[in-house]
Amino acid sequence: xxxxxxxxxxxxxxxxxxxxxxxxxxxxxxxxxxxxxxxxxxxxxxxxxxxxxxxxxxxxxxxxxxxxxxxxxxxxxxxxxxxxxxxxxxxxxxxxxxxxxxxxxxxxxxxxxxxxxxxxxxxxxxxxxxxxxxxxxxxxxxxxxxxxxxxxxxxxxxxxxxxxxxxxxxxxxxx
Amino acid sequence: xxxxxxxxxxxxxxxxxxxxxxxxxxxxxxxxxxxxxxxxxxxxxxxxxxxxxxxxxxxxxxxxxxxxxxxxxxxxxxxxxxxxxxxxxxxxxxxxxxxxxxxxxxxxxxxxxxxxxxxxxxxxxxxxxxxxxxxxxxxxxxxxxxxxxxxxxxxxxxxxxxxxxxxxxxxxxxxxxxxxxxxxxxxxxxxxxxxxxxxxxxxxxxxxxxxxxxxxxxxxxxxxxxxxxxxxxxxxxxxxxxxxxxxxxxxxxxxxxxxxxxxxxxxxxxxxxxxxxxxxxxxxxxxxxxxxxxxxxxxxxxxxxxxxxxxxxxxxxxxxxxxxxxxxxxxxxxxxxxxxxxxxxxxxxxxxxxxxxxxxxxxxxxxxxxxxxxxxxxxxxxxxxxxxxxxxxxxxxxxxxxxxxxxxxxxxxxxxxxxxxxxxxxxxxxxxxxxxxxxxxxxxxxxxxxxxxxxxxxxxxxxxxxxxxxxxxxxxxxxxxxxxxxxxxxxxxxxxxxxxxxxxxxxxxxxxxxxx
Numbered sequence: 094x095x096x097x098x099x100x101x102x103x104x105x106x107x108x109x110x111x112x113x114x115x116x117x118x119x120x121x122x123x124x125x126x127x128x129x130x131x132x133x134x135x136x137x138x139x140x141x142x143x144x145x146x147x148x149x150x151x152x153x154x155x156x157x158x159x160x161x162x163x164x165x166x167x168x169x170x171x172x173x174x175x176x177x178x179x180x181x182x183x184x185x186x187x188x189x190x191x192x193x194x195x196x197x198x199x200x201x202x203x204x205x206x207x208x209x210x211x212x213x214x215x216x217x218x219x220x221x222x223x224x225x226x227x228x229x230x231x232x233x234x235x236x237x238x239x240x241x242x243x244x245x246x247x248x249x250x251x252x253x254x255x256x257x258x259x260x261x262x263x264x265x266x267x268x
Numbered sequence: 269x270x271x272x273x274x275x276x277x278x279x280x281x282x283x284x285x286x287x288x289x290x291x292x293x294x295x296x297x298x299x300x301x302x303x304x305x306x307x308x309x310x311x312x313x314x315x316x317x318x319x320x321x322x323x324x325x326x327x328x329x330x331x332x333x334x335x336x337x338x339x340x341x342x343x344x345x346x347x348x349x350x351x352x353x354x355x356x357x358x359x360x361x362x363x364x365x366x367x368x369x370x371x372x373x374x375x376x377x378x379x380x381x382x383x384x385x386x387x388x389x390x391x392x393x394x395x396x397x398x399x400x401x402x403x404x405x406x407x408x409x410x411x412x413x414x415x416x417x418x419x420x421x422x423x424x425x426x427x428x429x430x431x432x433x434x435x436x437x438x439x440x441x442x443x444x445x446x447x448x449x450x451x452x453x454x455x456x457x458x459x460x461x462x463x464x465x466x467x468x469x470x471x472x473x474x475x476x477x478x479x480x481x482x483x484x485x486x487x488x489x490x491x492x493x494x495x496x497x498x499x500x501x502x503x504x505x506x507x508x509x510x511x512x513x514x515x516x517x518x519x520x521x522x523x524x525x526x527x528x529x530x531x532x533x534x535x536x537x538x539x540x541x542x543x544x545x546x547x548x549x550x551x552x553x554x555x556x557x558x559x560x561x562x563x564x565x566x567x568x569x570x571x572x573x574x575x576x577x578x579x580x581x582x583x584x585x586x587x588x589x590x591x592x593x594x595x596x597x598x599x600x601x602x603x604x605x606x607x608x609x610x611x612x613x614x615x616x617x618x619x620x621x622x623x624x625x626x627x628x629x630x631x632x633x634x635x636x637x638x639x640x641x642x643x644x645x646x647x648x649x650x651x652x653x654x655x656x657x658x659x660x661x662x663x664x665x666x667x668x669x670x671x672x673x674x675x676x677x678x679x680x681x682x683x684x685x686x687x688x689x690x691x692x693x694x695x696x697x698x699x700x701x702x703x704x705x706x707x708x709x710x711x712x713x714x715x716x717x718x719x720x721x722x723x724x725x726x727x728x729x730x731x732x733x734x735x736x737x738x739x740x741x742x743x744x745x746x747x748x749x750x751x752x753x754x755x756x757x758x759x760x761x762x763x764x765x766x767x768x769x770x771x772x773x774x775x776x777x778x779x780x781x782x783x784x
Contacts, residue, residue, distance in 0.1 A: 096604070096607065096608050096611070097545055097608055100545075100604060100605070100608065101545065102779055103556065104548075104549065104552060107552055115450055133330045133653070138780065139741075141438045141461070142434055143438075143439070143441050143442075145462070145463045145464075145465050145780075146440070146463070146488070146780065147485040147487060147488040147780045148487060148488045148489055148778065148779070149438055149485065149488025149489070149491070149569060149571070149779050151438055151439065151440065151488075152487070152532075152569065153440050153487060153488060155438055155532070155551075156551070156554075156555060156558070157571070157676075158551070159552065159554070159555050160548050160551065160552050160555075161549075161552070161555050162600070169440060171437075173436035174436070175434075180566075185463070185465075186465055187463045188462060188463055188464055188783075189389075189390075189391030190390075190461055190462045191433065191441055191462050191463070194433050194434055194441065195434075198434050219485075220470075220478075220481055220482050221465045221466065221467065221470060221482075221484060221485075222470075223470075223473065226572075229405065229465070229466045229469065229470065230391065230392055230403070230405035230408070230409070230466055230469065231387070231391055231392075231398070231464050231465050231466035232466055233464040236651035239459045240339050249485075249571065251487070251571070252562075252568065
């Protein structure tokens with residue numbers, strides 16, 4: 094126990110100031126009212142769905158939980174069930190094999206709900222789909238092809254700061 | 269010559285790793301496989317290709333490994349009803365690869381015990397095969413999800429727990445079907461293929477350079493290993509050797525990828541036994557390393573830093589100083605944390621004995637990579653087949669024989685420290701060279717090459733076939749997860765359900781890498 098406490102003291106506090114929202118990431122017009130967003134902003138529950146990614150975006154979503162970005166310090170946490178969630182974080186080009194599971198997960202999230210698409214592939218199908226088609230025999234392409242998306246964050250993978258920015262954009266009303 | 273058989277004529281490929289290839293009639297396949305297994309060899313990968321335009325019929329490709337190197341057997345199969353004998357009776361790991369080969373190409377493993385589909389769920393209908401050259405994506409489209417017959421365990425008090433494809437944590441999608449009595453797991457059956465996004469088909473329409481980008485996204489956490497294996501295969505076909513400095517840089521990147529992944533996993537192996545302190549500490553170290561990667565190489569996970577012919581990054585004297593300093597910090601901090609993990613009674617109580625794979629079972633099932641080494645399977649491509657620059661590095665292989673979660677944690681720590689030692693050695697050898705890296709533009713026609721790289725998870729293999737114009741006709745990336753996922757089913761038997769996340773994390777296998 095002494096060693097653990099000593100190490101914690103030595104490490105100190107690493108958390109950084111969170112980024113501001115970025116309106117250019119917004120895809121849909123604000124779907125929610127400000128008063129609901131005020132409630133969300135105080136305690137947001139996120140359900141993450143990998144709909145077919147290469148697991149690169151997952152690495153960065155894990156990183157958002159580390160001490161530097163300190164997601165939970167902002168009152169935002171990842172939950173184990175879509176039924177507990179306010180927001181879906183979706184990665185990947187949506188594989189056809191995940192299409193139904195993603196739709197069902199979306200349906201299971203209680204209203205009002207938000208969706209943030211994370212990563213190049215979630216935004217436009219990425220390298221896995223030909224640019225002109227945006228899909229292929231095994232992939233439906235971007236997340237918006239399957240469920241409504243509020244905010245899309247590009248990047249391969251997007252940095253934790255960009256992911257955080259996307260989440261914060263989704264829960265803030267356009268000014 | 270690694271394998272002797274009267275009907276097999278092998279030719280040595282110009283590979284960085286000793287590799288031979290040869291054509292063999294389907295009648296001789298079983299005999300050769302048996303011979304390799306009896307000599308202590310293993311199956312690395314099995315895939316198929318459509319050779320109807322080129323020479324008629326289909327081709328089965330089987331890559332085996334023994335103490336002398338890699339052997340790739342090309343087995344021609346007839347156009348009508350292409351079939352070959354089941355290899356899973358010799359190498360159990362072949363079972364899922366055979367099922368996938370059927371789903372993608374319609375090549376049938378005769379008398380196999382398991383003929384259920386593997387990668388195909390319902391996105392395309394049975395009877396159409398995506399990797400055949402005449403595949404019509406629009407016509408084969410279907411939205412009817414077909415049933416998948418899981419093995420049922422019956423008896424008093426047995427019930428099933430179905431998990432996935434959407435999991436409770438931040439992980440990739442897959443389905444786990446547990447048959448349990450109370451908390452005790454009687455049987456686990458995995459069902460994957462959810463992230464199948466047509467990677468192998470996609471390669472067919474890409475240039476060599478675009479392919480390098482795609483291969484780095486087969487499994488994002490192993491992007492360096494894949495990019496290097498792909499480059500190695502391409503360089504083998506072209507018969508070129510990258511400059512020394514490029515090879516040293518590749519090794520630097522690969523070892524940094526190993527360190528970053530081990531740091532992250534060790535953090536999760538702490539939080540999975542309720543030691544949140546471990547997660548916080550290790551992920552601070554990992555984040556620092558990722559930031560250094562971004563500053564020095566332009567990408568936190570080092571994507572797109574290796575290309576066929578050489579590398580796309582360089583290090584300055586200042587960068588070398590930063591990396592050396594970081595090694596010192598990581599070594600010091602990880603040593604402190606290792607001490608805490610090892611002396612923590614609660615942690616060790618959960619680790620020791622959980623998810624055990626005995627060495628004998630590991631050998632029988634072909635467990636490979638880091639998890640294999642924790643079950644006394646002493647294979648490490650950096651040691652046995654040390655390609656440049658590992659031939660000058662004298663890598664110390666980390667092995668342990670207990671095969672439980674504790675053993676996999678020990679091997680991770682050992683490999684972490686060894687990689688940091690290697691990084692220091694690499695920095696010393698990274699001398700300045702005037703020579704610019706010549707990028708490989710195009711490959712010769714009708715070529716075949718293999719690359720094998722010991723990634724942090726295990727052996728990553730990439731095979732490239734080129735067509736008559738030198739374009740990518742077929743690229744097969746192979747993840748060690750193919751071998752290790754079936755072993756996880758054994759590892760959880762008789763453990764309690766709440767230990768599954770811990771055991772699963774101790775292997776940390778790739779879904780995307782095997783779903784393709």
